[in-house]
Amino acid sequence: MNLITHLPYLLKYAIQTHIEPRLSYASQYANMEKRLIKTIVKAYKDVPFYREHFDNLHVDINKIKNVGDIKLLPFLTKEDVRTNYPKKLLARGVDLKNCYTSGTTGSTGKSINFAYSMQTYMFYLCTNLRVYTMIGYKPWYKVAYIKYTPISTLHIPVLPLFRTSHIPSIITLKEQMEMLRAAQPDMLIGYASIIMDIAQHLTEKDRKYIKPKLISVNSELSTAEERKFICDTFNCPVYDEYSTEETWMVASQCKYGSYHLFTDNVHMEFIDKTGADVPKGEIGEMVATTLRSPAMPFIRYKIGDLGVLSDKVCKCGRKSPILESFEGRADDAFILKNGEKISSLKLLNTFTKFIKSDPELMNEFKFIQKKVDYATILLVPGSGYDNDRFNDLITQLKKILKLPFNIDVQFVKKIDNNGGIKRKAIESLVKRS
Numbered sequence: 542m543n544l545i546t547h548l549p550y551l552l553k554y555a556i557q558t559h560i561e562p563r564l565s566y567a568s569q570y571a572n573m574e575k576r577l578i579k580t581i582v583k584a585y586k587d588v589p590f591y592r593e594h595f596d597n598l599h600v601d602i603n604k605i606k607n608v609g610d611i612k613l614l615p616f617l618t619k620e621d622v623r624t625n626y627p628k629k630l631l632a633r634g635v636d637l638k639n640c641y642t643s644g645t646t647g648s649t650g651k652s653i654n655f656a657y658s659m660q661t662y663m664f665y666l667c668t669n670l671r672v673y674t675m676i677g678y679k680p681w682y683k684v685a686y687i688k689y690t691p692i693s694t695l696h697i698p699v700l701p702l703f704r705t706s707h708i709p710s711i712i713t714l715k716e717q718m719e720m721l722r723a724a725q726p727d728m729l730i731g732y733a734s735i736i737m738d739i740a741q742h743l744t745e746k747d748r749k750y751i752k753p754k755l756i757s758v759n760s761e762l763s764t765a766e767e768r769k770f771i772c773d774t775f776n777c778p779v780y781d782e783y784s785t786e787e788t789w790m791v792a793s794q795c796k797y798g799s800y801h802l803f804t805d806n807v808h809m810e811f812i813d814k815t816g817a818d819v820p821k822g823e824i825g826e827m828v829a830t831t832l833r834s835p836a837m838p839f840i841r842y843k844i845g846d847l848g849v850l851s852d853k854v855c856k857c858g859r860k861s862p863i864l865e866s867f868e869g870r871a872d873d874a875f876i877l878k879n880g881e882k883i884s885s886l887k888l889l890n891t892f893t894k895f896i897k898s899d900p901e902l903m904n905e906f907k908f909i910q911k912k913v914d915y916a917t918i919l920l921v922p923g924s925g926y927d928n929d930r931f932n933d934l935i936t937q938l939k940k941i942l943k944l945p946f947n948i949d950v951q952f953v954k955k956i957d958n959n960g961g962i963k964r965k966a967i968e969s970l971v972k973r974s
């Protein structure tokens with residue numbers, strides 16, 4: 542796959558994603574509705590899972606004409622994705638070889654694998670770009686990404702544009718600092734807990750090299766206090782975005798701090814226990830339908846997060862709806878004997894790395910810290926479970942935890958979620974002082 546042949550899409554989407562949020566609310570809603578219905582009709586036609594699932598429930602696809610009608614459709618659960626990927630969830634005629642494939646542990650510890658086409662990827666890259674242009678990114682900025690996998694870049698060596706560097710999220714803090722000092726980024730993008738970690742350990746010497754003009758934190762819930770701490774430490778604005786691996790960008794903060802929903806990418810429902818929409822301003826379970834990924838659409842997907850749809854209008858001029866707040870995604874950091882905190886994302890990413898390279902290694906896990914130097918992994922092994930490979934994972938976890946640390950493994954058939962909507966995959970039972 543090569544970026545150049547898809548450049549026309551990239552240009553088209555770059556323009557579209559920047560114009561659409563400025564249209565009237567009615568126009569954005571109409572566009573969303575059109576894409577939503579098209580997605581559902583096409584999925585029924587092309588994706589075996591949806592065809593079967595809708596037929597079993599006697600859904601008349603011709604009756605799906607507007608946004609409200611999608612309540613007639615069943616939900617898609619993470620379990621559905623796990624058991625039906627790739628065979629039944631890929632649209633007919635889609636060749637996995639021509640797709641981007643990805644996997645995630647989510648923060649629930651269950652592995653989910655999925656795919657999207659190159660064209661969809663072009664769109665996703667443009668929504669990423671929009672997250673950054675919304676807060677003042679310029680193409681000549683040097684960007685450092687803290688992420689567990691490298692990202693694609695549009696950088697052409699002779700031009701000082703789109704310059705990026707990748708700081709792996711699972712290396713030690715010391716190594717991350719060294720890489721950041723060498724990169725001297727204008728903009729820093731990454732997990733809040735890891736940037737928080739960096740902020741807490743920043744020395745006067747580091748400040749000479751690491752002085753970003755802006756910071757974008759992602760992928761986990763960060764509190765306003767944490768973002769303020771990062772902002773004060775680096776003396777630059779810090780913005781947040783909300784995305785999931787399966788749906789890509791869901792919402793992102795503008796300069797006024799509002800989380801604008803990306804309704805050109807995802808249609809989001811906020812529902813109560815009965816499946817009805819909760820009123821604006823009230824907390825609901827978020828259910829996502831992807832609008833841009835016909836190769837493997839997610840329709841009424843229970844992403845496992847809670848959120849509140851706001852009725853506010855933002856001063857920035859964008860008319861897209863605003864997400865008031867969202868909950869969930871608050872995983873626990875591990876606390877070591879010396880009081881040091883190890884980001885749960887760093888631990889989660891280590892599992893993710895193995896799930897990506899060995900999709901059959903484990904079906905589900907939960908990593909629970911029980912003492913300052915001891916933790917247990919509850920493991921539902923996968924069909925391709927391999928003891929040596931799993932020990933490699935444990936070795937890597939121990940490297941991150943640095944001090945002498947015992948990890949044992951308990952094989953289980955399933956992991957209970959205690960009735961909660963979202964179970965944490967990484968949990969610490971060690972008391973916080």
Ligand SMILES: [Zn+2]
Pocket residue numbers: 795796797798799801855856857858859
């Ligand atoms: Zn705004």
